Amino acid sequence: MNSEKADKEMLLDIKDLVVNVDSKEILHKVNLSIPYGETQVIFGPNGGGKTTLLMTIMGFPRYQVASGKIFFKGNDITDMSVDGRARLGIGIMFQRPPVVRGVKTRDMVAACLKKDNGEELISELAGKANMTDFLSRDINHGFSGGEIKRSELLQLSAQAPNLVLLDEPESGVDLENISLIGSLINNLLGKVHPIRERTNSGLVITHTGHILNYINARTGYVMFEGSIICEGEPLDMLNTIKEKGYRECVKCLRK
């Protein structure tokens, strides 16, 4: 495989990616491609490198690319800043976002929207995320697990990225909220979008697979000890993992 060239068919194209965190190699020659309009899921045990992969795609400086390339919309973004990637159309849902004192949820949504006089749209999006009462609160301050998810999805819905990175979107969400979270993610992935009509892509980490009831994912991966060891139909994979655990995937690798 020529790791220096992008596949034009792909929204995201990762070639032989090796990533270090604190000088320790965490990802070993990962290859992964997401076509325009497709959502993919990653399974795998904790510590397997799933979160590292998402953080590296977003470009956080702590995640150092040692070799390999990341292409997005045909551009080599391997050395691009976080904000550059965000503006190019990558968005991430934070698992544990920081509290930023004095910065209101409304300010964050407005920053994501990148346009003036967005008041009406902010209200509309906040209503959909059941976050209207949170707009004038300091972002993430005293938010519950479910509120953080809704707040993250509200910001992403304003940002309207073409590629949505979701790290365990269902964790810490009670049953009451899960369908709302599911439908917000569905909207993000581009079935119906208030800003533009287009189909977006997603890369979703899930442990429980609950989110698969709400999104239409075509490809699944198992990530284990920093490598993608298996690729297949997500629901089949989930059933196998539920039945036999990740040991089965490891066996599969050994074949």
Added chain:
Amino acid sequence: MPEKINSSNLEKARAAANKRASLGADIDLNSYKIPASEKPVNTDPSKLSAKDKGKMLSTGVMLDDPTQRMGTFIQIDNTPIHYSAKQDGVEVMAISQAKEKYDWFGDYWWKAVAVDTDKYTAHVELNESNGYFIRTLPGAKTTFPIQACLYLNKVGAIQDVHNIIIAEEGSELHIITGCTTSLHNEPGLHIGVSEFYIKKGAKVTFTMIHNWEPAIGVRPRTGVIIEDNGLLLNNYVAMKPVSSLQLNPSAYCNGENATARFNSVLVAPSGSSMDIGSRVFLNGKGSRTEIIARTITTGGEIVSRGYMEGNAPDIKGHLECRGLILGKAGSIHAIPELKGNLAGIDLSHEAAVGKIAEEEVEYLMARGLTRDEATSTIVRGFLNVDIEGLPPLLNAELKKAIEDSEEDMF
């Protein structure tokens, strides 16, 4: 005022004339001129020069739009030049006038601040200083704030000010005080004594904006006495260069369920020294306090103090000092202090001095903001202490002041 009280104050002041203050650099009072304190005159404030009005506006005192205020007081150097109130139940006048008008005046004169605190309070007494007398009658409520401006105009001079604020039972009083100067790089010294008396169930919102210049010394001395169910919301903003600024107001929550809240927002540019604190004495059962200080140095020296003392059952207090060091030079010294004198009280504090958290910057960058945009959003948030009771126009002015000082930071 009875002659006896007067002479005892003078005696104490004379004895304290050379008494160094416990905090702040010692300022030589003899190196300044003392402009005469003329009889108050009542001029039309909108007739002031555009330059002076602009300077006053920067401290939140808007003289061209009378609909935004319920009363006005202006003192230039040591002479009041305007005093007016346009709401029933609200009194705004010069201290010298109140002294003549009310025979009970002595009950409020040097009762919340000791005349012999230090040489600055003594100086104010010995020079028969003027200042404002603002009072709300029982049950009266100001809809818009009363605006007061203390304006230092003479090069190399001391401005001595003595203010009395009385909120009678059940009244509500909003005051904006802007302190500023026409000087640029010339020296000057502002000494301001303010005594507050907040009666049963009364509520006072006091917002003070300081907008000084690099060679000005500033020594305010403030005491607040709060009775049962009384409330003080004190907001203080100082974001412009100053030579040496030291203040440490005391609030005495003497009544049951009395509340005192202090919010301070400080930015110390290079060459500025600011030593700012708030002290609250929780003497009444169930009294409450919150002290919040947000400080930023872009090169100046800041001491950020907070002191709360619990002397009664069921009291509660929380103190928060947060500081950001944004320049290459500069320092912030946070000194939060708590003292409890009996069991069953609840006092706490948190203090943090440091840089902007990288995690927060990255969070905002992941939403598409550049590093600079993210940093300035976080700083704006940091300084965005919610100030209650400000009219929208003034709130907008304050936000603008924060944004202006932000431009100087980056």
